[in-house]
Amino acid sequence: MSLNSRSQQQRYEAMLQLLRSSDTLWNASHALFERWDLSPSQFNVMNLLHNNSEGLSQSDLSRQLVVHRSNITGLVDRLEKRNLVKRTAVPGDRRLYNVALTPQGSTIMEEILPLYHESAVRLWEGVTDDRIQALLSDLESVIQQSQTIARELSESSATAQRKGK
Amino acid sequence: MSLNSRSQQQRYEAMLQLLRSSDTLWNASHALFERWDLSPSQFNVMNLLHNNSEGLSQSDLSRQLVVHRSNITGLVDRLEKRNLVKRTAVPGDRRLYNVALTPQGSTIMEEILPLYHESAVRLWEGVTDDRIQALLSDLESVIQQSQTIARELSESSATAQRKGK
DNA sequence: ACAAGACTGTTGATGTGTCAACAGTTGATG
DNA sequence: CATCAACTGTTGACACATCAACAGTCTTGT
Numbered sequence: 031m032s033l034n035s036r037s038q039q040q041r042y043e044a045m046l047q048l049l050r051s052s053d054t055l056w057n058a059s060h061a062l063f064e065r066w067d068l069s070p071s072q073f074n075v076m077n078l079l080h081n082n083s084e085g086l087s088q089s090d091l092s093r094q095l096v097v098h099r100s101n102i103t104g105l106v107d108r109l110e111k112r113n114l115v116k117r118t119a120v121p122g123d124r125r126l127y128n129v130a131l132t133p134q135g136s137t138i139m140e141e142i143l144p145l146y147h148e149s150a151v152r153l154w155e156g157v158t159d160d161r162i163q164a165l166l167s168d169l170e171s172v173i174q175q176s177q178t179i180a181r182e183l184s185e186s187s188a189t190a191q192r193k194g195k
Numbered sequence: 196m197s198l199n200s201r202s203q204q205q206r207y208e209a210m211l212q213l214l215r216s217s218d219t220l221w222n223a224s225h226a227l228f229e230r231w232d233l234s235p236s237q238f239n240v241m242n243l244l245h246n247n248s249e250g251l252s253q254s255d256l257s258r259q260l261v262v263h264r265s266n267i268t269g270l271v272d273r274l275e276k277r278n279l280v281k282r283t284a285v286p287g288d289r290r291l292y293n294v295a296l297t298p299q300g301s302t303i304m305e306e307i308l309p310l311y312h313e314s315a316v317r318l319w320e321g322v323t324d325d326r327i328q329a330l331l332s333d334l335e336s337v338i339q340q341s342q343t344i345a346r347e348l349s350e351s352s353a354t355a356q357r358k359g360k
Numbered sequence: 361a362c363a364a365g366a367c368t369g370t371t372g373a374t375g376t377g378t379c380a381a382c383a384g385t386t387g388a389t390g
Numbered sequence: 391c392a393t394c395a396a397c398t399g400t401t402g403a404c405a406c407a408t409c410a411a412c413a414g415t416c417t418t419g420t
Contacts, residue, residue, distance in 0.1 A: 047334045164329065173216050173219045388394085
């Protein structure tokens with residue numbers, strides 16, 4: 031085993047716990063959105079559109095949700111089919127669509143959001159404000175480290191390829 | 196907005212941060228396993244088998260990975276096709292297979308695991324042991340709360356259905 | 361001993377995600 | 391202005407995830 035100290039073992043455990051907890055959270059959110067027959071991903075799209083009532087292009091959605099462009103197509107397709115979202119041509123640029131919530135989509139969001147926020151707060155019941163604060167900064171650091179590690183890995187594999195053949 | 200206090204807003208932010216960080220981490224792990232052409236899910240299967248060298252049934256895998264049975268079929272199919280894993284009939288019970296790592300699968304795991312553990316430790320660089328400790332218990336609490344909330348939601352939707360029609 | 365129920369793995373339908381390749385549009389550079 | 395590069399959305403191939411339904415195979419209760 032390459033985890034020598036107790037400290038190292040706990041850090042390994044912490045990583046697993048991080049993955050487990052977000053997975054459980056994701057599944058719970060599924061239960062919340064079920065009532066409106068929305069997937070978490072569909073909710074994320076609608077939530078973003080709710081905060082941008084003028085609408086966004088699909089590429090904007092893709093960038094802000096950190097999801098591939100090609101995935102947005104299908105997501106918007108399905109939401110549009112249910113009249114929760116609408117694609118509109120943009121006068122100045124014929125490449126893109128403006129995607130915005132329909133009134134119906136807006137109504138649904140206003141039903142969901144209070145429950146969503148309430149659940150988010152209940153999630154941390156029993157955790158003090160100080161701990162929340164610490165957690166926010168620790169997780170920020172995890173994001174940075176993850177990206178650093180991923181960058182190093184893909185760089186080293188790139189040089190290995192260059193050297194290889 | 197149904198988030199009245201600063202404390203509530205931070206708890207909402209913390210939830211988003213939790214989801215973001217695990218997502219980034221998941222993507223980084225993708226970069227780590229890429230060298231062996233493994234997906235994170237495939238790694239999880241092989242890691243579990245590595246800790247159970249006698250092998251496990253597909254249902255065991257499904258339960259321990261918290262993944263649907265039907266998903267295991269394809270996962271094991273693809274690993275078996277690459278000779279990383281082997282299905283064996285079980286003498287006493289004709290319903291199940293025993294799934295175990297092949298020597299080749301074992302070799303790969305022994306290459307990956309040190310790097311995996313090392314990355315897990317590096318993930319928390321700059322975070323003190325005390326914080327790790329606190330985080331472990333806070334995330335445990337998040338898991339509990341998520342499950343409680345999910346249970347409540349599905350119960351209330353069940354009664355709503357009963358009352359409905 | 362036998363019917364009823366529980367469990368195992370597979371299949372097919374569907375949603376979500378990736379990537380590579382494409383066609384069309386716009387913008388920038390010569 | 392003509393070309394080249396960059397960008398937008400879509401498609402098709404694939405992996406991964408769920409669920410419902412199924413066929414076999416135990417297990418249990420009477």
